[in-house]
Ligand code: IMP
């Protein structure tokens with residue numbers, strides 16, 4: 001489907017499933033070659049669930065683990081600027097080498113919050129991998145180690161990303177049609 005309608009808004013294909021697979025392949029290779037030891041991947045739910053599943057299958061680093069956390073700053077197509085607390089970290093993660101897996105980094109508010117909460121857990125190292133990055137919207141100085149694709153400041157949906165909770169199941173990534 002080249003076009004989809006979600007909550008009465010029309011979206012058109014922006015990044016095809018084939019291109020997504022290439023991006024996932026490339027970012028997984030970069031992580032594998034980064035020298036990170038015994039990584040604990042932390043996938044940010046719900047948006048990163050497909051990205052995390054696809055990346056994990058390509059990770060060849062020994063003793064790789066994954067956990068899932070939840071935190072959100074979005075309502076509709078606008079960021080609210082507010083984030084809730086971190087849910088989903090169980091047990092002691094102090095001293096661990098963390099690789100955050102994000103679907104998209106927009107303003108960076110969510111990322112900053114996650115990193116500050118992880119630092120409270122006294123982790124050894126934090127690296128950040130994101131499928132998509134909106135450089136024009138980013139307001140933080142935090143370095144992003146692995147970027148799948150930088151995109152313009154458009155609202156996108158599909159491959160895990162939602163528009164008010166729907167559209168996550170779409171195999172391609174779509175953008176709002178003007
Ligand atoms: P930030 O805190 O502004 O960086 O936003 C990060 C979170 O907002 C992501 O993890 C997504 O869940 C969501 N988000 C940001 N941009 C989009 C978008 O274009 N489509 C769908 N969700 C988005």
Ligand code: MG
Nearest residue numbers: 047072074162
């Ligand atoms: Mg979301």
